[in-house]
Amino acid sequence: MTSGSSDFTVTELDADVQQARRNSVMAHSVVIMFKEMGLPQDMDDDLASVCTDLGDLWGAQKEFADRLQGMLKAERGWDMVGDALTDLRASIDHVAWHLKSVREPLTRIAEYAYGQADQG
Numbered sequence: 001m002t003s004g005s006s007d008f009t010v011t012e013l014d015a016d017v018q019q020a021r022r023n024s025v026m027a028h029s030v031v032i033m034f035k036e037m038g039l040p041q042d043m044d045d046d047l048a049s050v051c052t053d054l055g056d057l058w059g060a061q062k063e064f065a066d067r068l069q070g071m072l073k074a075e076r077g078w079d080m081v082g083d084a085l086t087d088l089r090a091s092i093d094h095v096a097w098h099l100k101s102v103r104e105p106l107t108r109i110a111e112y113a114y115g116q117a118d119q120g
Contacts, residue, residue, distance in 0.1 A: 019059055019062070019063070020059075022059060023055040023056055023058065023059035024055060025055075026054070026055040026058045026059070027051040027052055027054065027055030027056075028051070028055075030047075030050065030051040030054055030055065031047060031051045034047055034051075034109070038116075039109070039112070043108070043109060043112060045105075046105035046108050046109055047105075047109065049101060049102065049105040050102060050105050050106050050109055053098045053101050053102035053105075053106075054102065056094075056098050057095060057098050057099070057102070060091060060094055060095050060098065061095075063091055064088065064091040064092070064095070067084065067087050067088055067091055068088065070084065071084035071085075071088070
């Protein structure tokens with residue numbers, strides 16, 4: 001939403017792009033950490049899943065909190081509440097998908113980490 005005045009307001013699309021960039025930076029930070037620690041190349045598929053899911057989960061928690069706060073601060077009305085709950089459900093479904101996706105690769109990397117800790 002941009003205003004008609006000379007003041008620039010970030011559009012919702014711009015805000016989504018900015019959040020996607022923040023999620024990407026977080027995911028990339030996870031990759032860098034594991035690669036600097038020496039995670040072997042044969043675990044790259046697991047790392048790709050883990051970093052993507054963790055980055056998206058990190059961003060989704062902020063989005064969920066913002067939506068919940070928005071619902072609580074908005075004018076009361078059943079239409080608004082229905083829309084807000086539908087948006088919250090979409091956020092929950094998004095988180096649930098990433099939680100399911102990340103479990104196995106996260107476990108494999110954790111097992112590798114504990115194996116490395118036992119060796120050193």
